[in-house]
Amino acid sequence: MAAFLSQEWFAKVDELTAAAGDLNIPSSVAGLVLNVTVNGAPEGSVDLALNGGKFERGHNAGAATKLTLPADLLRKIFLEGDAAAGMQGFMTGQIKVEGDMSKLMTLQSARPSDAQKALFKQILALTA
Incomplete structure (x- = not known):
């Protein structure tokens, strides 16, 4: 296991992503670039960056949007797939957005492919 967001993590x-091959990423997300600062x-x-x-x-x-949020919230949203935590984090001010908000809305409406879900499960399993 590796500490979340450490160099080892x-x-x-990177290794898991390379081994996963084609992730069948939805077209709405394939060209999306978001910068994220995690506290x-x-x-x-x-x-x-996502x-x-x-x-x-x-x-x-190349990112038009930057998010700032706490590490535990990033983990819940992206690794555990908890969309409600993302909405709650935004509404309570834990997520700060700079730049093009429409890029964030694109991400909110996209659904990960089965290959992405499998990769996220592998990443979550290695995350301490």
């Missing part, structure tokens, strides 16, 4: 996520991770504040439905280390210069 990102390396293992409260084991190694402090972490910058990442690029075409996949996690990347660091921010992506």
Whole structure:
């Protein structure tokens, strides 16, 4: 197991993502790039990007939208698939959005493919 959002975690996520092959990412998400700053991770504040439905280390210069949220909320939304936690986090101010809000709305309405769900389960299983 690897600490969530640690360098070791990102390396293992990269390996799992590569091994998963084609994730059949919905077209609405395939071209979507969001930057995310995560607070409260084991190694402090972490910058990442959600690029075409996949996690990347660091921010992506092509992103039109940036989210800032706590690590536990990121885990609930993206790894555990808890959409209600995302809505609650937004409504209570735990999620801060800068830039193009419509990009976030695209993500909210998209449903992950079965291949993505399987990858997220593998990532959750390795996450401490």
